[in-house]
Amino acid sequence: MENQKIPYKIYLNEDEMPKNWYNVRADMKVKPAPLVNPGTLQPMTAADLAPVFCDELIAQELDNDTREVPIPDEIRGFYKMYRPSPLVRAYCLEEKLKTPAHIYYKFEGNNTSGSHKLNSAIAQAYYAKKQGLKGVTTETGAGQWGTALSMACAYLDLDCKVYMVKVSYEQKPFRREVMRTYGASVTPSPSMETNVGRKILAEHPGTTGSLGCAISEAVEVATSNPGYRYVLGSVLNQVLLHQSVIGLETKIALDKYGIVPDIIIGCAGGGSNLGGLIAPFMGEKLRGERDYRIIAVEPASCPSFTRGKFAYDFCDTGMICPLAKMYTLGAGFIPSPNHAGGLRFHGMSPVLSQLYHDGYMEAVSAEQTAVFEAAEFFARTEGILPAPESSHAIKAAIDEANKCRETGEAKNIVFGLTGTGYFDLVAYEQFNNGTMTDHIPTDEELAVGLNALPPQPTF
Amino acid sequence: MENQKIPYKIYLNEDEMPKNWYNVRADMKVKPAPLVNPGTLQPMTAADLAPVFCDELIAQELDNDTREVPIPDEIRGFYKMYRPSPLVRAYCLEEKLKTPAHIYYKFEGNNTSGSHKLNSAIAQAYYAKKQGLKGVTTETGAGQWGTALSMACAYLDLDCKVYMVKVSYEQKPFRREVMRTYGASVTPSPSMETNVGRKILAEHPGTTGSLGCAISEAVEVATSNPGYRYVLGSVLNQVLLHQSVIGLETKIALDKYGIVPDIIIGCAGGGSNLGGLIAPFMGEKLRGERDYRIIAVEPASCPSFTRGKFAYDFCDTGMICPLAKMYTLGAGFIPSPNHAGGLRFHGMSPVLSQLYHDGYMEAVSAEQTAVFEAAEFFARTEGILPAPESSHAIKAAIDEANKCRETGEAKNIVFGLTGTGYFDLVAYEQFNNGTMTDHIPTDEELAVGLNALPPQPTF
Numbered sequence: 001m002e003n004q005k006i007p008y009k010i011y012l013n014e015d016e017m018p019k020n021w022y023n024v025r026a027d028m029k030v031k032p033a034p035l036v037n038p039g040t041l042q043p044m045t046a047a048d049l050a051p052v053f054c055d056e057l058i059a060q061e062l063d064n065d066t067r068e069v070p071i072p073d074e075i076r077g078f079y080k081m082y083r084p085s086p087l088v089r090a091y092c093l094e095e096k097l098k099t100p101a102h103i104y105y106k107f108e109g110n111n112t113s114g115s116h117k118l119n120s121a122i123a124q125a126y127y128a129k130k131q132g133l134k135g136v137t138t139e140t141g142a143g144q145w146g147t148a149l150s151m152a153c154a155y156l157d158l159d160c161k162v163y164m165v166k167v168s169y170e171q172k173p174f175r176r177e178v179m180r181t182y183g184a185s186v187t188p189s190p191s192m193e194t195n196v197g198r199k200i201l202a203e204h205p206g207t208t209g210s211l212g213c214a215i216s217e218a219v220e221v222a223t224s225n226p227g228y229r230y231v232l233g234s235v236l237n238q239v240l241l242h243q244s245v246i247g248l249e250t251k252i253a254l255d256k257y258g259i260v261p262d263i264i265i266g267c268a269g270g271g272s273n274l275g276g277l278i279a280p281f282m283g284e285k286l287r288g289e290r291d292y293r294i295i296a297v298e299p300a301s302c303p304s305f306t307r308g309k310f311a312y313d314f315c316d317t318g319m320i321c322p323l324a325k326m327y328t329l330g331a332g333f334i335p336s337p338n339h340a341g342g343l344r345f346h347g348m349s350p351v352l353s354q355l356y357h358d359g360y361m362e363a364v365s366a367e368q369t370a371v372f373e374a375a376e377f378f379a380r381t382e383g384i385l386p387a388p389e390s391s392h393a394i395k396a397a398i399d400e401a402n403k404c405r406e407t408g409e410a411k412n413i414v415f416g417l418t419g420t421g422y423f424d425l426v427a428y429e430q431f432n433n434g435t436m437t438d439h440i441p442t443d444e445e446l447a448v449g450l451n452a453l454p455p456q457p458t459f
Numbered sequence: 460m461e462n463q464k465i466p467y468k469i470y471l472n473e474d475e476m477p478k479n480w481y482n483v484r485a486d487m488k489v490k491p492a493p494l495v496n497p498g499t500l501q502p503m504t505a506a507d508l509a510p511v512f513c514d515e516l517i518a519q520e521l522d523n524d525t526r527e528v529p530i531p532d533e534i535r536g537f538y539k540m541y542r543p544s545p546l547v548r549a550y551c552l553e554e555k556l557k558t559p560a561h562i563y564y565k566f567e568g569n570n571t572s573g574s575h576k577l578n579s580a581i582a583q584a585y586y587a588k589k590q591g592l593k594g595v596t597t598e599t600g601a602g603q604w605g606t607a608l609s610m611a612c613a614y615l616d617l618d619c620k621v622y623m624v625k626v627s628y629e630q631k632p633f634r635r636e637v638m639r640t641y642g643a644s645v646t647p648s649p650s651m652e653t654n655v656g657r658k659i660l661a662e663h664p665g666t667t668g669s670l671g672c673a674i675s676e677a678v679e680v681a682t683s684n685p686g687y688r689y690v691l692g693s694v695l696n697q698v699l700l701h702q703s704v705i706g707l708e709t710k711i712a713l714d715k716y717g718i719v720p721d722i723i724i725g726c727a728g729g730g731s732n733l734g735g736l737i738a739p740f741m742g743e744k745l746r747g748e749r750d751y752r753i754i755a756v757e758p759a760s761c762p763s764f765t766r767g768k769f770a771y772d773f774c775d776t777g778m779i780c781p782l783a784k785m786y787t788l789g790a791g792f793i794p795s796p797n798h799a800g801g802l803r804f805h806g807m808s809p810v811l812s813q814l815y816h817d818g819y820m821e822a823v824s825a826e827q828t829a830v831f832e833a834a835e836f837f838a839r840t841e842g843i844l845p846a847p848e849s850s851h852a853i854k855a856a857i858d859e860a861n862k863c864r865e866t867g868e869a870k871n872i873v874f875g876l877t878g879t880g881y882f883d884l885v886a887y888e889q890f891n892n893g894t895m896t897d898h899i900p901t902d903e904e905l906a907v908g909l910n911a912l913p914p915q916p917t918f
Contacts, residue, residue, distance in 0.1 A: 008540060013466070014466045078842075082842055110569045111843075112842060112843055155840070177884040178887075181838055384570075420571070422881045422882070423881070428640050429632070429636045429639075
């Protein structure tokens, strides 16, 4: 494998790193539907959102028009600590698969948060600091987002309160300790610290919590403590904006070597990675400059794109957040215990939902054991132990590469390797022991959430 | 921090990566003393070593003369999957310390084994495969070496049997699962699978094992199963040879920007990282071309350089291995429970021991809580959660940078950041909870090991 023209890893120089984020909404003919007040069913204004979010982030959230948003110097400085992330040519994987396809992956796991989440965490913490706030609150499930936010807040000397889904708090004590090492306070959710937490515990004693419940607690704490705001690691338009740095770096790296992807693949939970990875490519597609196959991969246990409805729904189970129009399984949907924690959200980014609805991308679902088979194969071949979430994209990339072996096509396949699985070893242990199971919800199980959507706006 | 001439991270291009390992022994006027047969007290020959080690590795072990050893193409291919590792300019750390010093670290943690150990693991696995062997055996304590070897063996389709110190096997189930994911068999040591294991269990029922015991089991399995050999991740001359890739890359990166280090710092357990990092710089020093301050940092709880004796000793507590001349606390020395697992070895690389004895390097020791304070500070500032072992070097680098603040000198400080602490969160939890303790052995405690050295050769 010596003397390949394309290196194993393409790194950008600092002066090649993106200076602007790219806002894909500017190129969408049909804009994503606005967030809506669940009481009035009218679009949320900046003033409505101000008690919850930082001012500059609200402006980014509502701005469907500005195409290029300058990345502040301070954020670019932080990015340089752990970016650019490598675009890796998967020579070893190609060889093992005996495929004529050329496989590339953008690896976002080489930082202590273990995922791409840091790209938006530092941006959100920066704007909170700039606004003179004391701190931020958030929720975390699998823990990547909470870790990323803790790191960003430690760097900027900002207080950080994390509400961690109780089951993860107990099953992932190491994630918790990483956040504490970075100075964050970590509270298992539901807790007795909030009204919503107390209410949920009274109604469901012994519950192990959910992401939706933790969101409700974090929002309550932010809005009831002066100098605090709430921040969120996925779903929101602003998050996709920040995460566009993934796709922009990917595109610059590919362009350096004249590589044009045929297929772009990303795992999809709330959409932060997928939306970031595909942003500039989707922009070209929206502007009619170039066509790409874009594939979202979601867990069969939580199939919002492939089996959900495109409708307004709550983002949280406490139903205190605005409504978002998205592919959703219903805020009442409870996915089966599934270790791909970051993909267990019942909804999906409104931007990606609109793009999927309008036919700009495809979606597939994958079962957990098949995903872990792909993860193990990848680890042994490419030397990186992938996160379960990321492994959904690996599975789909391998499937596409195998199709190329059959057809003899040398397609360029690019996928997002969002993170590492160092804190997911309980799931790997189940896989190694052969005790891992899959659960695909029945239509009846899905009907519970889908039939309980809130009243829909009529504007 | 924009527009710095020197980037945050210096990466080499593939064609700049080293094509040869550097054998520092070739430039040593006084060569390291040979391994000695504990029965005859005569130097071990290649034939003596053949039942235990692979042939080509024995040749490397005994070769004190060849300066440049070509890195086989297959190993260079594997290196390209996770190397070059970045040489990072610690701009953020410098700013927080308000030091005029320029601080650089060579970060070896961005691979799934989480440390530099992979550099030698792939080399040793490669030579085993080339010899037509079926597999290799080894021991592991903290788990970095076992993980690295598992990855290398998975890549080369070689069987890998790891004997893991029982206390670590139980306390670090996640490390164990990483190794299993890479297809290795992991056995808690002492086990009932070997004569030596059964003997130890009969004599000490309920023992939680030791590195020395695990070595004895791994060697027994290698020598009693056709097609197997034993491999070791530190101490040996061959390991330092492979690890020279760290220092070579560091030197090439520094040379690109015309940076000449004043001080080079590495943590020291068995010496694999330190020996690799300093190799080419030590070569210049030995040849009289340039002078550098070179500092080894060891735990105060296991101070082989600073309080040990330079003498022949066993490498294992089971006393079945050859004798090596090194700084040692005695094979009978049992360090207090200390989470910097990789630095708990009672001895030290014979190469480094000779160089230290001859005045080519300094050594300091650091206490555990001070090391974790440095680790936390570094994590919050540079965004990387360091391994406890690596944090010894961080502590010394910060101390030197603080001295520069006082004197106003803009020294260039380079240190080795050998790995990440993602599997050391039990120790971080103790630190976060304020329950971490230090132990500096008394002179009486050290006397136990130091007064029980084996008979010394007289040749």
